Amino acid sequence: EAGVAQSPRYKIIEKRQSVAFWCNPISGHATLYWYQQILGQGPKLLIQFQNNGVVDDSQLPKDRFSAERLKGVDSTLKIQPAKLEDSAVYLCASSSGRGMGRETQYFGPGTRLLVL
């Protein structure tokens, strides 16, 4: 079974530029998550999708971050414009969505973003 795929793996941009990350979840997984992990901290949930609907985006800085999951499969997270404090690893995860909150989340390898 293929895991969660993410691209690119690394990205370096200058502040005020825009950047996009892509995630392809495990086939058949209804729930998709985007996390931000700043160095030395645990991951923080940015947005959670159930199929192509948003379940939780309470911690997404909506003035600069946006995410979509068209057709309920793969997803894109965008930052526009980027700030220095956006430097972090962006992790995508997926789960079956059928475990009543007990199901395992499977994580991708992440995209490491450096904003200069």
Next chain:
Amino acid sequence: KQEVTQIPAALSVPEGENLVLNCSFTDSAIYNLQWFRQDPGKGLTSLLLIQSSQREQTSGRLNASLDKSSGRSTLYIAASQPGDSATYLCAVKGSSWGKLQFGAGTQVVVTP
């Protein structure tokens, strides 16, 4: 607001020694607690999940305990090996639909 703390931030042990990793949380009204492992440059891997009604979970050399009333969980790794070197994170969920709240993790190095 739930706060999850993991102390120490880093730990080094010789091979063969048992590892004890601590996790504390401020709000005891949790739905479940999970332990994850993170290797450098890789995503997280789920190790153990304990529902709020359970006291412990075991998988091979790993055992996790949960004491909701005191807001604590402990992950025990028996007979540590160099391959156990990684960062271990705990995360709590407040409800079945809630988000995972992560601690900052404990970085473990097992020396041969």
